Amino acid sequence: MVTTHHRYAQVDGHQIFYREAGARERPTLVLLHGFPTSSLMFRELIPRLADRWHVIAPxxxxxxxSDAPTTHDFTYSFDALADLTRALIAQLRIEHYGLFVQGHGAQVGWRLALRSPEAVLAVVSQNGNAYVEGLQPEFFTALREYWLQPNPRTEAGVRETLTLELTRWQYLTGVADETRVDPNTWIHDHHLLSRSGNDLIQLAxxxxxxxxxxLYPRVHRYFRAYQVPLLAVWGRGDPIFGPAGALAFTADLPDAEIHLLDGGHFLLESALDEVTPLIEAFLEQHLEEPALN
Known part of the structure; x- marks a missing residue:
């Protein structure tokens, strides 16, 4: 069994936690988690991949x-999260890497690819959206109202996503056998969401x-220009990012590999055994360090 190391790095004055496993001389896969979880979502995937690849998950x-400075001390945005991730990758002296993106992590990952397209060798998207077709109306209606008119009424609608009930809903919706999902997942996430001031971070x-x-049109142009190898492993029952978001990749990446699997937003929690061989086969074909000239 490959050992997973649990490390901290100082990045631009902030302490960033990350999991690391596998030999550093092997090609690197960077795992970027979604909302409202953390690198904990990769706890079982990491040891399955790290015998062949170097894996980091911040x-x-x-x-x-990781640190959680208040919204008075840090301006939270996806650009800012991408800046920190890029700085961490540079600090670890990683020049080329594959990306595994899910949820919020996809919006960070697309920014990394746009800023350093030559660095990204391959992408695995597990319900990591890049197309408006993937935005499920039931979830995004309240968000759009908040974007257009931020006020106490629209904020209340978004605050529903911070409740234990909605966190549990994210984990279980679309999962045929709910007993396969460990309740500690949503209990742990809700505990961290409930920290003082974290609600304001998530609202930001x-x-x-x-x-x-x-930003999506720029991402699509990047796909068309670079034809980065992409695997989409998607829970077809995801109530946040629907299957149309997975199928849409082929509009710009005709060779993209798409798999719609039984499961929901956090597919690794209920379908890890089905997902892992697909990722392994894809990485074996596409994640290699570029040859030196």
């Missing part, structure tokens, strides 16, 4: 075990989520 600022990021759909 907690975004404001999530997990939800407000900034309005910047993501306008």
């Amino acid at each position: 907690d975004h600022l404001g999530f997990g075990l 990021l939800f407000a900034d989520y309005a910047s993501n759909p306008p």
Whole structure:
């Protein structure tokens, strides 16, 4: 069994927690988690991949075990999270890497790819959206109202996403056998969401989520120009990012590999055994360090 190391790094004055496993001389896969979880979502995937690849999985600022400065001390945005992630990758002296993106992590990952397209060798998207077709109306209606008219009424609608009930809903919706999902997942996430001031952090990021759909055309141009190898492993029952978001990748990446699997937003919690071989086969084909000239 490969050992997973639990590390901290000082990045631009903030302490960032990350999990690391595998030999550093092997090609690197960077795992970027979504809302409202942390790198903990990769706890079982990491040892399955780290015998062949070098794997790092950071907690975004404001999530997990990373620092969570108040919104008075830090301006939370997806650009800012991408800046910190890029700085961490540079600090670890990683020049090329694959990306695994999910939820919020996809919006960080697309920014990394746009800033350093030559660095990204391959992408695995597990319900990591890049197309308006993937935005499920039931979830995003309240968000759009908040973007257009931030006020106490629209904020109340977004605050529902911070409740234990909605966190549990994210984990279980679309999962045929709910007993396969460990309740500690949503209990742990809700505990971290409930820290003093963390609600304001999440509200700031939800407000900034309005910047993501306008970014999608740039992401699509990047896909068309670089034809980065992409695997989409998608829970078809995801109530946040629907299957249309997975299928849309082929509009710009005709060779993208798309798999719609039984499951929901956090597919690794209920379908890890189905997902892992797909990721392994994809990485074996596409994640290699570029040859030196």
